Each structure stands twice: as C-alpha cells, then as structure tokens.
Amino acid sequence: MKALAGGYAQARDLRHALDLLGQADGMGRVLAGGQSLIAAMNMRLTSGDLLVDISRIAELRGVALDGGWLRIGALTRHAEIGRDALIARHAPLLTRAVGHIAHSAIRNRGTIGGSLAHADPAAEFPACVLALEAVLHLDGPDGRRDVAAEDFFLGVFETAIEEGEILTGISVPVAQDGERHVLREAARRSGDYALAGLCLLRRTAGHRLAAFGVGPCPILARGAMEKLDHGDIDGAVAALSGEIDPPGDTQASAAYRRHLAGVLLRRALSDLEGEQS
C-alpha cells in the first residue's frame, strides 16, 4: 500500500520543531529515521499525519561524555551507536544491541530516539536503557523535563511523551570498573524482532536484568535480580518466569517465550562468566 500523509514540514532546529508540533493541532507526528513510522504509514496503520521531520537537526545527533554520564542525541543512528568508541567503552550494552537491530540498511537510518519513542515491546534499545538506568530528556513547549527509563515505557507503543513533546536525548550513567554487560535474544531470522530477549548487567552493587519481547513493554525483573545477587541461578530463572507476561502469536506461544527467557538467562550468565575469564 502507499502512505497517505496529511502534510510534511522539515524542522530547522528544535525550537522550530516544537513550534510545528504546536501548530499541528494534535495531528503532528515526529519523523526521525522513519524506519518504523514510514513502514506503518505504508501499511496505512496511520494516515493523515502532519509530519514534523526532525532528522536534519544536527544538535540532536552525536555522543559526548559529560562527567559520569554519556549524553546521546536522540537522532544518533543505530550504525553510529554501533561504531562509537565512547559507547563501546562506557555503555557496551548498546554496542551489543546494535548487531541485533534489523539489518544494515535500516541501522544506517534508524535512530535511538526513534526506537525509544516508538517503544516496540520487542525492540532492544528500550530494554537497554531500562537496564542501564538511563534518563530520557523530553523537550516541550514549556521547557525540558527528565524521565527515568523506568517511568518512560507505559505499554505497547505507549510512553511518557506528552502531546507536543519531543524526545531529544538520552543520558546513560557510564559503566563502573569491572561492570559487565551482555545481551541475549532469540529470533527466528537474523534481524527479526526478538521472540524474547534479555539485557543483563553485573555491577558491584548488584545485577540489573531487563527483558524484552515478553510483555507489553520492557520489564525490569527485580525478583530475578535479587536472586542473582544471592547467586541463586535456578531461583532467578523461576522468578523471571513469574515476572514476565509474554504474548502468544503466530511467531511463538506464550509458553515457548517463557521457556526461552529462562534459557536466555542461563546463557547470559554463562556469557558473563566467559567475559571475566
């Protein structure tokens, strides 16, 4: 099918983008890399949107180190995240995630902010920022506000972004010495959305475990984290199974996804051990 847009405007800068959204009278839709939005438009899952194209706003693109934080512009593309030396050093979970996201040509245009704002339950970056305790920056007509990743994802394709706001950046706390990050997922074909996936961090303070593809939004598996902190792997697998709420569909049944989550947790733990040896 063909997309039916209500209109298009290219934003010169953030102020202009916010003004455009304000003028769109509720029909505004922020267009960044477009790798999910244009697909949805082509399939007529959405139509008549007034597109505010932010993809040329240079100030929203790039990675910088700022004290204990990595500041990642919302328009930084997946491929750029994947080859960025600062990210590889201070937030290697994101580097690892990139290889699992779709395909090379899509990673060349898709943006981290777009992925987070779209909030697909099976996408990698939402679970990554949840595991990493990142802070998301939203700019709106009344200024900027910060939202913790834990408070950002509300449901399937639903986030804390209010009408008229734009996700402009992500701040990720830099990894401490000895901190380990692994990402494990299972998909039918390379580049498909995950049937189930896990982001696992081991910090001095304890473990962080975020699951994706197994609920309406990424889930922080607190029960499993506590068991892992006590070295109880079987307990963690059991706890994770109780904390997730996987969907059943043509790709996989809910029971299969639940089973996969446990298998992936054991593999992720084995990856962590391998990293330390």
Added chain:
Amino acid sequence: MSDAFRDRIDIALTVNGEPVEARVPAGRHLVDFLRLDLGLTGSHAGCEHGVCGACTVKVDGEAVRGCLMLAAQADGAEVWTLEGLTQSGVIRDLQDAFVARNALQCGYCTPGMLTSIEELLNRGGVPERAEIREHLSGNYCRCTGYEAIVDAVESVARARAEKGAA
C-alpha cells in the same frame, strides 16, 4: 491545517550524479519517486515495509531502504541507484560474478542485493561467509537459496583484495 505543512514538497537532489528538481507528494517514498517520477525502474518496490530489501539504494554514501525514506527527506541528498552504479562501472566485477555463478534467477532482489553488497565490499578486506550472510540478512532472495550469492561476494572480495595487494 497550518500553512507550515505542505502536501507537495519541492526538492532538489542529485540522482546518479545528475541534478534533479521535483515536486513530490508528502507521503511518496523514495523508491516510488525514483521509479514513477524519474523512470529509474532498477530499484524495485517489494514489501514496502522494510523487510525484503529489494528497494535498497544509496543515499549520501550509505545503503538505505528506498521504501522507508520519503522523497521529501531526500532534499539535498546524493542518491545512487543500480542504473548509476552500473554505468559508473564500480560493481562491474560483482555483476560479472553474479552471472558467472548464477547468483540470480528472476532478478527481482538483484538490484537491492548488489547495492547492499557494494556497501560491504567498500569496507575492504575479505569478509567471512557468516559476515556476508549477516550483511545480506535484510535482502530476501526467493530463487537462489543464497549460496551462489555468497560465493559471488566472496570471490569478488578475494579478487579485489589480491588486486589491492599486488
């Protein structure tokens, strides 16, 4: 609707090295613009939601999905399609290898396949077969079973590496 939003957008870009100016509907994606407005039918529209890879074209030096980018977003861009890549001769060896190894049958996926491979080969070196397969995971071929395509890519990468070393 606010005047700020247009349902037809004026764009100026280069396609295969030639300057192009056009007025495009807001919802028109790049591959339809190339095919329907410019007559460049080498890029194919397949699934139109980013899965099959038949529409892969080069924009500002990178392989992208022609169906997941609006023509309006290509304002100011440098676009290369298979027609331009063919005429410039940069993938002549790859095209010859495709023919020699029967790496195509119906040909529907071939333009996107070649454009994706061009990006991989430009990185230099000889990629492992697994890396070639991974790079082409977003380009579906329903005829060949991929083996001949991977063979063609591998042989060209080897030949280029040897030529570079000689």
